[in-house]
Amino acid sequence: MLDTFILGLSSGSTCLLTCGMVFFPYLMAGSAGTRKIISDLSFFLMTRLIVYFLLATLAWYFGKTIFTSAIFRNYISGILYILFAVMLIWYSVGRNRKPDCPAKIVTTVNNKKLVPVFLGVVNSLGFCPALLLILTKSATQGTITQSYLAFLGFFAGSSLYFLPLPLAGRFRKKKVFETVGTLATGLAGIIFIIKGFTNLIGGIING
Amino acid sequence: MKKIKIAAGIFWAILCLLLILVLFPGLNNFSSGISRFPFMKINPNLTGGEAAEQIVMKSCTLVVRKPVFDGLIGERKQGFVQIDWRGNLPEIISDTIDYDLDKKPDFVIRIGRSESSTVLKPLNPKVRKVGISTPTSYGWSARIKIEK
Amino acid sequence: MDETVNNPSMKKSFGKSLLYALPMFLITFVFITGGKPDFSDPAGTLAILATFLGMNILYFLMHYTGKTDKFRAIIFIVFALSLSFTLIRNMLEIRHSMSFSQADIVECKIPFCHLVIPMMILPAAFTKSIIFPGTILGGFANISSMAVLWLVATLVLGRGFCSWGCFYGGWDDGFSRLRKKPVIKKISDYWRWMPFAVLLMVAITAALSLTPTYCSWICPFKAVTEFEQVTGMESAAKAGVFISLFLGLVVILPVLTRKRTQCSFLCPLGAMNSLSNKITPFTVKIDKKACNECFKCVDVCPLFALTPEDVKNGKVSIFCSKCGKCVDACSRKAIHYGIKGIPAGSMKKFSRNIFLFVSFLFIAVFSSGAIITVIKSIFNLFI
Numbered sequence: 001m002l003d004t005f006i007l008g009l010s011s012g013s014t015c016l017l018t019c020g021m022v023f024f025p026y027l028m029a030g031s032a033g034t035r036k037i038i039s040d041l042s043f044f045l046m047t048r049l050i051v052y053f054l055l056a057t058l059a060w061y062f063g064k065t066i067f068t069s070a071i072f073r074n075y076i077s078g079i080l081y082i083l084f085a086v087m088l089i090w091y092s093v094g095r096n097r098k099p100d101c102p103a104k105i106v107t108t109v110n111n112k113k114l115v116p117v118f119l120g121v122v123n124s125l126g127f128c129p130a131l132l133l134i135l136t137k138s139a140t141q142g143t144i145t146q147s148y149l150a151f152l153g154f155f156a157g158s159s160l161y162f163l164p165l166p167l168a169g170r171f172r173k174k175k176v177f178e179t180v181g182t183l184a185t186g187l188a189g190i191i192f193i194i195k196g197f198t199n200l201i202g203g204i205i206n207g
Numbered sequence: 208m209k210k211i212k213i214a215a216g217i218f219w220a221i222l223c224l225l226l227i228l229v230l231f232p233g234l235n236n237f238s239s240g241i242s243r244f245p246f247m248k249i250n251p252n253l254t255g256g257e258a259a260e261q262i263v264m265k266s267c268t269l270v271v272r273k274p275v276f277d278g279l280i281g282e283r284k285q286g287f288v289q290i291d292w293r294g295n296l297p298e299i300i301s302d303t304i305d306y307d308l309d310k311k312p313d314f315v316i317r318i319g320r321s322e323s324s325t326v327l328k329p330l331n332p333k334v335r336k337v338g339i340s341t342p343t344s345y346g347w348s349a350r351i352k353i354e355k
Numbered sequence: 356m357d358e359t360v361n362n363p364s365m366k367k368s369f370g371k372s373l374l375y376a377l378p379m380f381l382i383t384f385v386f387i388t389g390g391k392p393d394f395s396d397p398a399g400t401l402a403i404l405a406t407f408l409g410m411n412i413l414y415f416l417m418h419y420t421g422k423t424d425k426f427r428a429i430i431f432i433v434f435a436l437s438l439s440f441t442l443i444r445n446m447l448e449i450r451h452s453m454s455f456s457q458a459d460i461v462e463c464k465i466p467f468c469h470l471v472i473p474m475m476i477l478p479a480a481f482t483k484s485i486i487f488p489g490t491i492l493g494g495f496a497n498i499s500s501m502a503v504l505w506l507v508a509t510l511v512l513g514r515g516f517c518s519w520g521c522f523y524g525g526w527d528d529g530f531s532r533l534r535k536k537p538v539i540k541k542i543s544d545y546w547r548w549m550p551f552a553v554l555l556m557v558a559i560t561a562a563l564s565l566t567p568t569y570c571s572w573i574c575p576f577k578a579v580t581e582f583e584q585v586t587g588m589e590s591a592a593k594a595g596v597f598i599s600l601f602l603g604l605v606v607i608l609p610v611l612t613r614k615r616t617q618c619s620f621l622c623p624l625g626a627m628n629s630l631s632n633k634i635t636p637f638t639v640k641i642d643k644k645a646c647n648e649c650f651k652c653v654d655v656c657p658l659f660a661l662t663p664e665d666v667k668n669g670k671v672s673i674f675c676s677k678c679g680k681c682v683d684a685c686s687r688k689a690i691h692y693g694i695k696g697i698p699a700g701s702m703k704k705f706s707r708n709i710f711l712f713v714s715f716l717f718i719a720v721f722s723s724g725a726i727i728t729v730i731k732s733i734f735n736l737f738i
Contacts, residue, residue, distance in 0.1 A: 176548065176551075179545065179548045180548050180551040180552050180555060183546075183548055183551075183552035184552035184555045184556055186552070187552055187553065187556045191556075201588075
C-alpha cells in the first residue's frame with residue numbers, strides 16, 4: 001500500500017492537472033457557500049474512491065490483459081472525454097442563456113450534485129501512466145483485498161492535492177470570480193475535447 | 208482631503224514620468240540587477256541540468272548531465288538525462304553511458320549523424336526511450352527519458 | 356452649460372504644439388541615436404531620420420489636432436508589422452526558416468516575449484526558476500530586459516501597455532480598422548472576462564507541466580513570428596491552432612466587429628495588465644455632468660472596456676487600454692484622459708499632456724529599433 005500511496009503522491013500533480021483544472025473553475029463558478037464546496041469536493045472524492053474500488057475489482061477479476069488493450073484505453077476514454085467536455089462547455093456557455101436553452105439540463109445536473117460525480121468519474125478514468133501501473137499491480141495481486149489496498153493507497157496519495165480546494169470558495173461570492181470560473185470551465189472542456197480526440201485518433205492510427 | 212488626493216495623483220504621475228525617462232538609458236543596469244534575483248535562472252527541465260561527468264575523448268568531449276526530475280513541488284517520477292557531445296564528432300557516435308555513476312552501464316546510445324538516427328539500448332530498467340536527439344551549435348545533444 | 360462643453364477642444368495652436376513637441380523631439384533623438392549618431396551608413400542614417408521625424412510629426416499632430424487614437428494607431432500598427440518583419444528576417448537569415456529547431460530549445464536560444472510573463476510567476480515562486488528556454492541576460496530579447504520593460508510599462512501605463520507598448524496588438528488593431536462599419540454588432544460583454552479564464556488556465560497548466568503552455572499551444576502570433584518545427588502530429592496540430600487562432604481572432608473577427616478580438620477575448624497578459632490598471636496614475640475619466648449618454652464611446656471602444664452602465668456610473672472598467680478612441684469620439688469631450696485623484700472634468704489638458712508624453716515616449720523608443728530595421732531594409736532595396 002505504501003508504494004501505491006507514494007505513486008499517488010508523486011502523480012497527484014498530474015492528477016490535479018487533469019482534474020484540478022476542471023474542479024477549481026467549477027468551484028469558483030458555483031453559487032453556494034463553503035459548505036456546498038466541501039460537500040461537492042466530498043462527492044468528487046467519494047466518486048473517485050468508488051470508481052477506484054470498482055476498477056480494483058475489475059482489475060483483479062479480468063487481469064491485466066484487458067487494461068493494456070489499446071481499444072479500451074483509447075476509444076472508451078476518448079469518447080468519455082469528448083462527452084464530458086461537451087457537457088462542461090454546455091455548462092459554461094449555457095449560464096447566460098434563456099431558460100429554454102438545453103443548458104438547463106446541465107443546470108439541473110449541477111443542482112443534483114451530479115457534476116462533481118461526473119468530474120470524479122472522468123478524473124478516475126483518466127488512464128494516466130500511474131493508474132495503468134496500479135491497474136497492472138492490482139491485476140497481478142493474489143487477493144481482492146490486496147487490490148483494494150493498492151487503489152486505496154493511490155487514492156489517498158493523489159487526493160491530498162485536492163484538499164486545499166475549498167479555500168477557493170472564499171472568492172466565489174464575487175460575480176467576477178463566478179464569470180471567470182464559468183469561462184474557465186468551458187476552456188477545460190475544450191482541453192478535454194482535444195484530449196478525447198487525441199485518444200480516439202491515436203486509437204485509430206495504432207489500430 | 209480632495210487637495211491631498213490631487214497632489215498625490217500628480218506626484219505619482221510625475222514619478223511615473225521620471226521612471227519612463229530613466230527606463231531606456233538604465234535598461235542594461237536594471238536588467239543586470241533583476242538577473243541577480245535567485246529565481247532568475249532557467250529551469251533544469253529546459254537547460255538539461257548541471258554537468259555530472261565529463262569524459263575527454265580523442266576528438267570530442269562527452270558530457271553526462273545530472274538526471275532531471277524537477278517538478279513544481281518536489282520531484283517527478285519520470286525525468287530525463289541529457290548527454291552532450293562537444294567538439295569534432297565522428298560520423299557515427301556510439302557510447303555506453305552510466306548516468307547514475309554507479310559504475311554500471313545504464314544504456315548504449317548510437318547516433319548516425321548524417322541520417323539523424325538515434326538507437327537506444329537500455330541496460331537498466333529505469334531507462335525508457337529517446338526524448339530529443341538533435342545536432343547543436345557545439346556538437347550533438349540527446350535527452351533520454353528515465354524513471355526514478 | 357458647464358466649462359467642459361464651452362471649451363471642448365484639446366487642440367493647440369501651431370506654435371504651442373511645436374513647443375509641446377520639442378522635449379519629445381530632443382529626448383527621442385538622444386534615445387534613438389544613443390546620443391552618438393553615426394552617419395557613416397547612408398541607408399541607416401536615412402532610416403533613423405525617417406523614423407525619428409515620422410514619430411515626432413505624429414506626436415506634434417496629437418497636440419495640434421487634439422486627437423490621439425489615429426496617430427497612436429499608425430505607430431502601433433507599424434510597430435507590430437515591423438517587429439514581425441524583423442523577427443522573420445532574423446530567423447530566415449540565421450536559421451533559413453521561420454520555425455525554431457529542437458537545438459534552439461535545448462540550447463535555450465528562443466527570444467523571450469512578454470506574453471510568457473503570466474506563466475512564469477507560479478514556477479518562479481515554487482521552483483525558483485524560469486520556465487522559458489531563453490537567455491537571462493545578453494542576446495536578442497533576453498528575459499531580464501523584457502521583464503524590466505514590461506514591469507515598468509505596466510506599472511506606469513497599466514493596460515495602456517496593450518495599446519502603447521505591445522508589439523502584437525497592432526495586428527488586430529490594424530485589421531479592426533479595415534471596415535468602416537461592423538458586420539457583427541452585438542457581442543455580449545460577458546466574454547470580456549475570457550482573458551482572465553485563459554490566464555487562470557495557462558497559469559495552472561504552465562505551473563504543473565513546467566512549460567509555457569500558452570506559447571506551446573495557443574499563441575496566435577506564432578503565425579507571424581516563429582513556431583516549433585513541424586516534425587509530427589503534435590507540432591502539426593500546434594501549427595494548425597496558431598494559424599486558426601490568428602486568422603479567426605486577429606484577422607476575420609476584428610474585420611467583422613471592428614473590435615480587437617484577440618486582445619479582448621484571449622490574451623492572458625491583457626488580463627494581468629487590466630489588474631495593474633488599478634495601480635497606474637493614468638486613467639480615462641467620464642465627466643457625468645457633460646455626458647449626454649449618447650454611448651458613442653461604447654460603440655467605438657475596441658476592447659469592450661465601456662458598457663452603458665459604466666458610462667452611467669461615470670467610470671471606465673479595468674479593461675481600458677487608454678487608446679483614446681472614445682476620447683476622440685466624444686463630441687462633448689465628456690470623456691477624457693485623467694490622473695487618479697483629480698476629479699473628472701478638471702485639469703484635462705494637464706492630464707492629457709503628461710499621459711501623452713509618458714506613453715508616446717515609451718512606444719517611440721521601444722518601437723524605434725524594429726521600425727528603423729524595416730525602413731533600412733526598404734532603403735537598401737533602392738540605394
